[in-house]
Amino acid sequence: MSESRESTNRRLLRARDLMDRTYAEPLDVGRLAAAALMSPAHFAREFKRVFGEPPHRYLLRRRIERAMFLLRTRDRPVGEICHRVGFTSIGTFGRVFRRLVGCSPSAFRERSQDRAQRAPTSFAMRWQRPGGSSSFGEALTRRGS
Incomplete structure (x- = not known):
């Protein structure tokens, strides 16, 4: 796995962990993307690629x-x-x-x-x-x- 993809995956895991911890709070793609240090559109695409479903x-x-x-x-x-x-x-x-x-x-x-x-x-x-x-x-x- 390339270093870039590994870094992306780690950042996506950070956002997924945020969802797992704060699932009851209002969460939007913008906040999750910020946790992953990505733009909202790129975050949504990459999240679906890695986890198989949209955020x-x-x-x-x-x-x-x-x-x-x-x-x-x-x-x-x-x-x-x-x-x-x-x-x-x-x-x-x-x-x-x-x-x-x-x-x-x-x-x-x-x-x-x-x-x-x-x-x-x-x-x-x-x-x-x-x-x-x-x-x-x-x-x-x-x-x-």
């Missing part, structure tokens, strides 16, 4: 993944969880949740109550990720790379 989709998945955890482990109202993971509208939260998980947050909570899972295996964790077979932000492997 906004990665952030949505992180928020939904956290919401899934809270729905399984906390007895808080769905609206509170919605705001706690960074959504400002419960309608948007429900729509994104349904699109990525396949059911409403309330239905997910009900379904999760039926399953007693003591410690998730890596298979179970992968299977329960929002979006199904997506790499969920991990670098895609290419043949010959």
Whole structure:
């Protein structure tokens, strides 16, 4: 790997780590690009190249993944969880949740109550990720790379 690409990847990881730490805060491409020391357009292109999805989709998945955890482990109202993971509208939260998980947050909570899972295996964790077979932000492997 060239030194330039390695430097770019490190800066992208810095921005992804910012998303992972502050997923509930309002984050825009400009702020993330600044963390990666890139222009917003270049950042968006490079992020998708390296992680396989645009920064906004990665952030949505992180928020939904956290919401899934809270729905399984906390007895808080769905609206509170919605705001706690960074959504400002419960309608948007429900729509994104349904699109990525396949059911409403309330239905997910009900379904999760039926399953007693003591410690998730890596298979179970992968299977329960929002979006199904997506790499969920991990670098895609290419043949010959």
